[in-house]
Amino acid sequence: MIQNILSELSLTNTTLVAVSKTKPNEKILELYKEGQRIFGENRVQELVEKYETLPKDIRWHLIGHLQTNKVKYIAPFVSLIHSVDSLKLLKEINKQAKKNDRIIDVLLQFHIATETSKFGLDFQESKELLKTTEYQNFENIRVIGVMGMASFVDDESQVRKEFQSLKAIFEQLKKVFFEQEGSFSEISMGMSGDYKIAIEEGSTMVRIGSLLFGAR
Numbered sequence: 362m363i364q365n366i367l368s369e370l371s372l373t374n375t376t377l378v379a380v381s382k383t384k385p386n387e388k389i390l391e392l393y394k395e396g397q398r399i400f401g402e403n404r405v406q407e408l409v410e411k412y413e414t415l416p417k418d419i420r421w422h423l424i425g426h427l428q429t430n431k432v433k434y435i436a437p438f439v440s441l442i443h444s445v446d447s448l449k450l451l452k453e454i455n456k457q458a459k460k461n462d463r464i465i466d467v468l469l470q471f472h473i474a475t476e477t478s479k480f481g482l483d484f485q486e487s488k489e490l491l492k493t494t495e496y497q498n499f500e501n502i503r504v505i506g507v508m509g510m511a512s513f514v515d516d517e518s519q520v521r522k523e524f525q526s527l528k529a530i531f532e533q534l535k536k537v538f539f540e541q542e543g544s545f546s547e548i549s550m551g552m553s554g555d556y557k558i559a560i561e562e563g564s565t566m567v568r569i570g571s572l573l574f575g576a577r
């Protein structure tokens with residue numbers, strides 16, 4: 362099962378983020394032994410505990426909502442933060458990255474689902490953020506793309522439309538703000554239930570949990 366998904370994804374240009382939230386270390390190590398090195402967590406405390414106990418060549422992604430007061434705990438080691446949805450958060454990530462003498466890669470999270478519970482910016486807000494001089498003066502963060510979650514619905518055409526809207530946002534931002542930056546290249550979309558549609562719609566990074574680790 363796991364091997365099937367790994368080989369299926371290796372045939373595409375999509376990076377797999379194995380979402381290991383709530384799963385114990387031995388489960389993570391099983392996948393690590395298969396060669397997987399990128400793991401995603403949605404809670405800071407759990408992320409820090411796993412970072413401290415598991416092999417150091419794992420690249421840890423924070424995929425869940427991040428509170429500004431918790432950035433300091435992950436700033437020393439986090440490899441990518443998928444869930445940036447405000448200038449205030451970006452400012453804190455920049456500050457903590459600077460303290461650790463590093464540059465932290467981030468994605469801007471967009472609200473593409475119809476459900477109101479999901480976090481994220483809309484297109485207008487992201488443009489306003491990227492135009493601020495405050496953002497332009499940040500030296501310790503690098504925005505390398507966008508992230509979004511589709512609605513949890515069976516209607517495939519709706520899910521597809523939401524992924525298309527994220528892809529369109531990516532293209533617009535690329536053109537207006539990141540034309541010269543090759544590093545702005547990631548579209549993080551697709552989970553266990555919808556990753557095939559996401560890949561068809563241009564995902565470069567899928568975040569898959571239950572399909573790899575079993576239901577939570």
Ligand SMILES: *Cc1c(COP(=O)(O)O)cnc(C)c1O
Binds near residue numbers: 424552572
């Ligand atoms: C939990 C989670 C996932 C993975 O969900 P699965 O349905 O288990 O694949 C992906 N992205 C985010 C932001 C998550 O919180």
